[in-house]
Amino acid sequence: MNSKDPIANFFEPQSIAIFGSFREGNFGGYMMIRNLLDSGYQGKIFPVNPTFKKQVLNYQVFPSVLAITEEIDLAAIMIGAASVPEVLRQCAGQGIKSVVLVADGFAERDEKGLQLQQEIVAIAKESGMRLIGPNTAGIANIIKGFNPCPYYAGYSDFCKGGVSICSQTGMINPQAYPYWDLKYKISKICDLGNKCDVDECDMLEYLANDPDTRVISIYIESVANGRRFAEIVGRVTAKKPVLILKTGRTSEGAKASASHTGSLAVDDDIFEATCRQTGILRLDKFNELFEIPRIFASQPLPKDNRLGIFSFTGGVGVLATDEGSRHGITVGPLTTKTTFELNKIFPGLGKNPVDLGPSVAAVGDIMASYGKILMAIATDENVDMILIIPWASPNDAFSDIYLQAYQQLKESCKKPVATWVYGPLINYNRDLIQKLEEIGFPVFNELETAVKALSMMVAYANTKKQI
Amino acid sequence: MNSKDPIANFFEPQSIAIFGSFREGNFGGYMMIRNLLDSGYQGKIFPVNPTFKKQVLNYQVFPSVLAITEEIDLAAIMIGAASVPEVLRQCAGQGIKSVVLVADGFAERDEKGLQLQQEIVAIAKESGMRLIGPNTAGIANIIKGFNPCPYYAGYSDFCKGGVSICSQTGMINPQAYPYWDLKYKISKICDLGNKCDVDECDMLEYLANDPDTRVISIYIESVANGRRFAEIVGRVTAKKPVLILKTGRTSEGAKASASHTGSLAVDDDIFEATCRQTGILRLDKFNELFEIPRIFASQPLPKDNRLGIFSFTGGVGVLATDEGSRHGITVGPLTTKTTFELNKIFPGLGKNPVDLGPSVAAVGDIMASYGKILMAIATDENVDMILIIPWASPNDAFSDIYLQAYQQLKESCKKPVATWVYGPLINYNRDLIQKLEEIGFPVFNELETAVKALSMMVAYANTKKQI
Numbered sequence: 001m002n003s004k005d006p007i008a009n010f011f012e013p014q015s016i017a018i019f020g021s022f023r024e025g026n027f028g029g030y031m032m033i034r035n036l037l038d039s040g041y042q043g044k045i046f047p048v049n050p051t052f053k054k055q056v057l058n059y060q061v062f063p064s065v066l067a068i069t070e071e072i073d074l075a076a077i078m079i080g081a082a083s084v085p086e087v088l089r090q091c092a093g094q095g096i097k098s099v100v101l102v103a104d105g106f107a108e109r110d111e112k113g114l115q116l117q118q119e120i121v122a123i124a125k126e127s128g129m130r131l132i133g134p135n136t137a138g139i140a141n142i143i144k145g146f147n148p149c150p151y152y153a154g155y156s157d158f159c160k161g162g163v164s165i166c167s168q169t170g171m172i173n174p175q176a177y178p179y180w181d182l183k184y185k186i187s188k189i190c191d192l193g194n195k196c197d198v199d200e201c202d203m204l205e206y207l208a209n210d211p212d213t214r215v216i217s218i219y220i221e222s223v224a225n226g227r228r229f230a231e232i233v234g235r236v237t238a239k240k241p242v243l244i245l246k247t248g249r250t251s252e253g254a255k256a257s258a259s260h261t262g263s264l265a266v267d268d269d270i271f272e273a274t275c276r277q278t279g280i281l282r283l284d285k286f287n288e289l290f291e292i293p294r295i296f297a298s299q300p301l302p303k304d305n306r307l308g309i310f311s312f313t314g315g316v317g318v319l320a321t322d323e324g325s326r327h328g329i330t331v332g333p334l335t336t337k338t339t340f341e342l343n344k345i346f347p348g349l350g351k352n353p354v355d356l357g358p359s360v361a362a363v364g365d366i367m368a369s370y371g372k373i374l375m376a377i378a379t380d381e382n383v384d385m386i387l388i389i390p391w392a393s394p395n396d397a398f399s400d401i402y403l404q405a406y407q408q409l410k411e412s413c414k415k416p417v418a419t420w421v422y423g424p425l426i427n428y429n430r431d432l433i434q435k436l437e438e439i440g441f442p443v444f445n446e447l448e449t450a451v452k453a454l455s456m457m458v459a460y461a462n463t464k465k466q467i
Numbered sequence: 468m469n470s471k472d473p474i475a476n477f478f479e480p481q482s483i484a485i486f487g488s489f490r491e492g493n494f495g496g497y498m499m500i501r502n503l504l505d506s507g508y509q510g511k512i513f514p515v516n517p518t519f520k521k522q523v524l525n526y527q528v529f530p531s532v533l534a535i536t537e538e539i540d541l542a543a544i545m546i547g548a549a550s551v552p553e554v555l556r557q558c559a560g561q562g563i564k565s566v567v568l569v570a571d572g573f574a575e576r577d578e579k580g581l582q583l584q585q586e587i588v589a590i591a592k593e594s595g596m597r598l599i600g601p602n603t604a605g606i607a608n609i610i611k612g613f614n615p616c617p618y619y620a621g622y623s624d625f626c627k628g629g630v631s632i633c634s635q636t637g638m639i640n641p642q643a644y645p646y647w648d649l650k651y652k653i654s655k656i657c658d659l660g661n662k663c664d665v666d667e668c669d670m671l672e673y674l675a676n677d678p679d680t681r682v683i684s685i686y687i688e689s690v691a692n693g694r695r696f697a698e699i700v701g702r703v704t705a706k707k708p709v710l711i712l713k714t715g716r717t718s719e720g721a722k723a724s725a726s727h728t729g730s731l732a733v734d735d736d737i738f739e740a741t742c743r744q745t746g747i748l749r750l751d752k753f754n755e756l757f758e759i760p761r762i763f764a765s766q767p768l769p770k771d772n773r774l775g776i777f778s779f780t781g782g783v784g785v786l787a788t789d790e791g792s793r794h795g796i797t798v799g800p801l802t803t804k805t806t807f808e809l810n811k812i813f814p815g816l817g818k819n820p821v822d823l824g825p826s827v828a829a830v831g832d833i834m835a836s837y838g839k840i841l842m843a844i845a846t847d848e849n850v851d852m853i854l855i856i857p858w859a860s861p862n863d864a865f866s867d868i869y870l871q872a873y874q875q876l877k878e879s880c881k882k883p884v885a886t887w888v889y890g891p892l893i894n895y896n897r898d899l900i901q902k903l904e905e906i907g908f909p910v911f912n913e914l915e916t917a918v919k920a921l922s923m924m925v926a927y928a929n930t931k932k933q934i
Contacts, residue, residue, distance in 0.1 A: 169782020315636020
């Protein structure tokens with residue numbers, strides 16, 4: 001009988017039994033083992049298949065889990081739904097306490113699948129086993145080099161970081177999101193699938209105590225137990241920010257959700273009230289699930305809601321001010337000292353949003369002052385956080401200037417910074433984005449997302465103050 | 468005296484006088500001439516500078532506009548604000564009727580600049596001259612190969628198309644947006660700057676009658692004349708869709724706007740009412756200014772609001788349904804015939820949103836049916852428009868299947884289609900996006916933008932029905 005914490009076993013197993021096909025292919029047991037090996041998994045791997053007679057990637061294939069004599073921390077099951085109950089019973093007999101059910105064809109499929117799901121839940125309950133899934137793309141613990149993704153993702157390297165993402169869709173798993181290309185700094189990934197057992201509450205409790213997780217980002221279609229959820233999430237937000245994208249806002253979405261994971265949506269007004277009471281930061285769009293947590297993982301919280309904006313164009317300053325205002329951010333005047341100092345560099349420069357545009361055309365070497373201007377804004381007493389909008393020039397002329405300025409910012413400024421990069425050549429834009437992120441500053445896909453991320457920092461800082 | 472239509476002269480001039488510095492550099496008169504030549508401008512170019520003694524790019528530089536004896540359709544002025552009135556008077560004397568004032572330092576700068584702006588408006592009025600600007604990055608007519616961008620953009624090729632973009636910021640000009648990298652199909656670009664004279668109304672009237680413009684996308688911080696605007700825009704939306712992003716929703720944004728272009732914002736509630744009355748499609752985010760008009764330029768309008776969704780993952784179907792419902796789109800059941808047909812391919816497949824995910828893992832060759840499934844959804848009588856969400860596989864395995872299916876869609880389906888692509892490798896994602904767009908289907912950056920674009924098609928189709 002496995003005596004370790006069953007939830008921890010999902011993310012730090014010393015041994016894993018894998019049930020599925022082991023033919024070479026882009027999905028299934030073979031691919032899961034390859035991903036485990038590529039990600040540097042050091043634990044034991046036990047493939048299980050009653051008819052597969054060969055070795056797979058140099059591992060012996062066991063005809064049944066009952067043939068394995070060693071302790072098994074985690075089982076991953078990718079077999080036809082109808083065979084799952086029997087295999088689960090065998091797992092229970094072997095003392096396995098943690099099971100990822102990649103298999104689908106359960107509550108999300110039809111009435112028969114729903115019954116099958118109820119049957120496996122009963123088996124798990126009886127034996128004290130915890131289930132993730134069914135209908136899940138699974139889990140990963142990037143920090144520990146444990147990536148049992150059942151799909152081919154085209155990459156096996158990840159950047160380790162403080163964001164943990166948890167969802168009711170496989171859209172957060174490596175085969176669906178370009179973690180490596182984006183150098184996304186990730187800690188843990190968990191697709192809860194139909195969440196017949198392990199749910200957002202279990203994950204919140206685990207991630208709250210996980211020292212590698214700095215911020216939790218969640219996609220859910222339903223809340224399994226509203227009261228328990230509110231109680232737990234309130235405790236978690238006191239420790240770490242919790243960002244949630246919840247669908248089923250509309251009755252049509254709720255209906256689609258019932259068909260997707262078989263889940264019943266909660267009344268959205270109740271969920272909204274829970275968010276306000278517990279300090280949940282509510283997301284609106286799918287991409288925000290990935291974009292916004294990064295600022296929490298890398299930037300300090302702001303003292304207050306006053307934003308300093310530094311851009312090359314007035315229009316963008318207006319857009320950012322407008323967007324900020326909708327989210328409770330103010331873009332007020334700089335101190336007299338900073339205003340004076342910036343106006344000396346160029347007449348009218350000392351206004352927030354600070355617009356470098358007019359001076360670039362008028363003053364040949366204005367870019368030599370870029371770092372100085374940025375530091376003046378960043379250290380201004382009236383500024384709690386900074387939005388920077390560099391223009392990636394089409395000849396890469398300004399790149400070194402930006403990098404130097406951000407480096408200085410990193411060393412001497414303890415305020416949160418969000419960045420949006422624009423420019424006429426995509427490759428230069430991407431190059432600058434990557435370099436700024438390497439220094440440690442998150443760059444956002446859209447101007448409005450950058451502003452929203454900052455506003456969520458303000459909201460979370462306020463939640464922390466109230467505790 | 469130039470007798471052509473002064474607004475048309477901005478976009479189709481046979482001759483242009485350029486006032487500025489002609490030193491080689493990334494901004495100014497030299498760069499404008501280079502961009503004109505690179506874009507294939509066939510008209511006459513007259514550089515004007517009293518002290519520049521050399522030729523510039525093989526063009527003779529005139530000491531004054533008065534020294535030019537030929538007719539001049541358009542003047543572009545990039546000189547210090549203080550010298551502008553005198554040069555404008557000379558232009559008036561030469562009979563020039565259209566002037567782009569790239570120069571800044573006017574109402575957006577300070578009280579003195581405001582007076583200067585009033586002075587040039589008076590000069591223009593007296594002589595019947597029309598001004599674009601000041602404080603503008605200028606104009607371009609991509610269809611005619613006329614790109615007098617004053618900045619170096621790193622590219623000089625464009626794709627010709629039906630979208631015209633008009634704004635109060637240079638963020639739409641080539642140096643700020645990757646038109647070429649995105650193969651963006653563009654017709655005309657116009658940054659109105661401080662819009663001391665030519666405003667959104669003039670542009671709307673011109674673009675409404677421009678056969679090359681199929682859809683008009685506008686960023687404004689203010690409306691110069693509310694009554695005139697409402698009257699004109701109502702007429703234009705009867706002919707072509709008009710999409711508008713307007714800042715100054717909040718009082719802070721309005722204040723920032725006053726400082727940016729010296730414009731006074733209108734009450735946002737009044738503007739919102741105007742949008743509803745006239746059929747303006749109101750945008751919310753900067754990127755939508757570019758993303759959303761593409762669907763109007765390439766797709767037919769939907770008959771009604773019923774969306775068919777085809778994806779690889781249930782979560783995305785739920786998200787899209789939820790988002791659609793917020794915008795008045797319904798995701799209802801397919802006809803019994805389609806449902807039956809799809810369920811034959813895989814049990815449960817015949818539900819809208821159609822989720823291919825479960826069958827991909829379960830059926831080895833399901834992708835061979837991709838085109839058939841897509842056509843079944845697209846031709847379903849209960850479906851007025853289609854949202855397709857292809858997964859760009861990490862080995863490019865499905866690319867040909869997608870391309871074939873979209874090609875078939877193009878040939879035989881007269882319903883609007885929006886696409887969102889996701890996948891684990893950015894380069895494969897981008898490659899697929901580009902190929903789908905080459906076939907003629909717009910692919911959107913975010914799932915929610917794709918849904919919103921479709922909802923705007925529905926809204927515009929309703930506006931047309933009411934006329």
